[in-house]
Amino acid sequence: MSVNIPEELRFAKSHEWVRVEGNIATVGISDHAQEELTELVFIELPEVGRELEQEEACAVVESVKTASDIYSPLTGKVVATNEPVSENAGIVNDEPYDGGWLFKLEISDADELDGLLTAEQYRGQINA
Amino acid sequence: MLKRTPLFDTHQSHGARIVEFGGWEMPVHYSSIIDEHLAVRKSGGLFDISHMGELFITGNDALAFVNRALTNDASCLAVGEGQYTLLCRDCGGVVDDLYLFRIAETEFLLVVNASRIEAVVEWMNGLRARFEFADLGFENRSDSLGAVAIQGPTVESFIDECFSKESIARRLVDGVSGLKKNEIGEFLFDDFRVWISRTGYTGEDGFEIIGENDVMPQVWRRLLSVGHQACLQPIGLGARDTLRTEMGYPLYGHELSESISPLEAGLGFFVKLSKDEFVGKSALAAQKAEGLRRRSVGFKMLGKAPPPRPGYAVLLDGETVGETTSGTVSPSLKRGIGLALVSADIAKIGCEFALEIRGRFYPAVTSKKPLHIE
Numbered sequence: 467m468s469v470n471i472p473e474e475l476r477f478a479k480s481h482e483w484v485r486v487e488g489n490i491a492t493v494g495i496s497d498h499a500q501e502e503l504t505e506l507v508f509i510e511l512p513e514v515g516r517e518l519e520q521e522e523a524c525a526v527v528e529s530v531k532t533a534s535d536i537y538s539p540l541t542g543k544v545v546a547t548n549e550p551v552s553e554n555a556g557i558v559n560d561e562p563y564d565g566g567w568l569f570k571l572e573i574s575d576a577d578e579l580d581g582l583l584t585a586e587q588y589r590g591q592i593n594a
Numbered sequence: 595m596l597k598r599t600p601l602f603d604t605h606q607s608h609g610a611r612i613v614e615f616g617g618w619e620m621p622v623h624y625s626s627i628i629d630e631h632l633a634v635r636k637s638g639g640l641f642d643i644s645h646m647g648e649l650f651i652t653g654n655d656a657l658a659f660v661n662r663a664l665t666n667d668a669s670c671l672a673v674g675e676g677q678y679t680l681l682c683r684d685c686g687g688v689v690d691d692l693y694l695f696r697i698a699e700t701e702f703l704l705v706v707n708a709s710r711i712e713a714v715v716e717w718m719n720g721l722r723a724r725f726e727f728a729d730l731g732f733e734n735r736s737d738s739l740g741a742v743a744i745q746g747p748t749v750e751s752f753i754d755e756c757f758s759k760e761s762i763a764r765r766l767v768d769g770v771s772g773l774k775k776n777e778i779g780e781f782l783f784d785d786f787r788v789w790i791s792r793t794g795y796t797g798e799d800g801f802e803i804i805g806e807n808d809v810m811p812q813v814w815r816r817l818l819s820v821g822h823q824a825c826l827q828p829i830g831l832g833a834r835d836t837l838r839t840e841m842g843y844p845l846y847g848h849e850l851s852e853s854i855s856p857l858e859a860g861l862g863f864f865v866k867l868s869k870d871e872f873v874g875k876s877a878l879a880a881q882k883a884e885g886l887r888r889r890s891v892g893f894k895m896l897g898k899a900p901p902p903r904p905g906y907a908v909l910l911d912g913e914t915v916g917e918t919t920s921g922t923v924s925p926s927l928k929r930g931i932g933l934a935l936v937s938a939d940i941a942k943i944g945c946e947f948a949l950e951i952r953g954r955f956y957p958a959v960t961s962k963k964p965l966h967i968e
Contacts, residue, residue, distance in 0.1 A: 505628055508923070528900055529627075530925065531835075
């Protein structure tokens with residue numbers, strides 16, 4: 467099974483992806499991350515309105531075996547969270563880049579985007 | 595340097611995810627923990643348990659020694675029978691929980707936890723020196739022996755196809771499936787001798803097979819091939835843990851330790867205070883007489899909550915009254931379950947309490963074991 471890494475996304479070294487539309491960044495975890503974490507059974511999302519620093523732990527995804535922190539790839543304010551995944555964490559395994567997004571941020575510092583990995587760089591990091 | 599079992603290459607060829615466990619490189623899962631867990635409950639699963647230790651105690655004083663060292667009553671074991679038992683310190687703390695099999699009149703096999711082999715050997719050597727039995731042999735064969743567990747409701751239907759019809763040991767059994775729960779026999783796998791017991795750590799019917807390292811890959815392949823029709827599949831340590839947690843079985847280092855007594859762990863049935871002197875007896879008898887201050891209980895989460903994990907605080911009316919020792923999502927119930935060591939006054943079934951998880955509080959209730967039966 468090959469790992470899906472969409473070309474149009476940016477990635478954090480800690481395996482979150484970012485899709486930018488205007489000043490809003492949608493954040494999720496990569497296909498590689500969901501595969502490594504295995505079947506997710508619980509997801510804790512940040513509260514809407516919370517101000518996040520870049521690389522701040524802001525969500526938790528749990529498999530049967532372990533709990534893992536998710537880090538905000540950018541500084542910004544949480545403007546939306548994906549409630550369906552907190553009801554059914556398996557969506558993140560099934561469609562990590564679509565229905566399995568985690569939260570949306572209002573971007574505070576667009577320059578931070580330049581520091582994130584391109585799809586190609588991320589592919590290099592995980593040796594996919 | 596991490597140790598590898600004789601089945602390491604086999605696991606890799608099955609595409610297992612390998613993790614470090616107690617100094618060993620072991621498969622945590624092959625497909626997924628949930629799939630594997632449900633397969634064992636529904637049909638059957640095959641586990642590599644070669645990391646576990648095998649100790650042999652022999653001689654005319656073997657029975658007297660094991661009965662002096664261990665908490666359960668070994669004198670009631672006939673040849674070919676086994677029992678769950680504990681090795682304690684004099685203070686009642688647990689060195690290890692283990693299975694004791696009487697494999698001959700004057701020969702016992704002890705199956706101990708991988709992470710405790712050294713501690714058990716060291717303590718047993720000390721006890722041998724202390725008791726000065728005249729005719730007592732002690733051999734640690736953990737490095738040369740491998741083991742697999744085969745567990746699940748369908749296993750009995752095909753196990754006899756893999757081994758000799760009759761036990762070649764001192765006691766006649768009609769095929770492996772002729773073993774009763776906790777019995778052990780010596781059988782032939784092709785020309786190789788293997789020990790097979792009807793025991794396990796999943797709550798399902800099943801067997802554990804111990805043989806020389808070299809033979810184990812063939813045993814593994816034969817079992818998988820014969821069990822294929824019955825949907826037998828390889829199972830990793832991840833599901834081994836969720837299966838035992840559903841049953842409420844203790845895991846050393848979690849429910850049991852040097853500082854948790856078997857009575858506190860709810861294992862009083864395996865501590866025979868009525869038998870003659872044994873290591874830890876006076877401490878455990880005193881603990882029982884004074885009344886236990888804390889006890890291990892099973893619990894289930896109420897409502898939507900993160901999966902419980904070891905080390906979460908147990909609160910009652912805002913006060914900390916204990917700590918979780920094991921926890922997971924029950925694949926059978928799709929609900930958080932676990933075990934906790936709590937103050938004795940909340941250690942009764944149906945007691946509601948709160949678990950603190952990352953600064954929030956979630957309701958849970960102490961529950962009867964097994965935890966996956968509602």
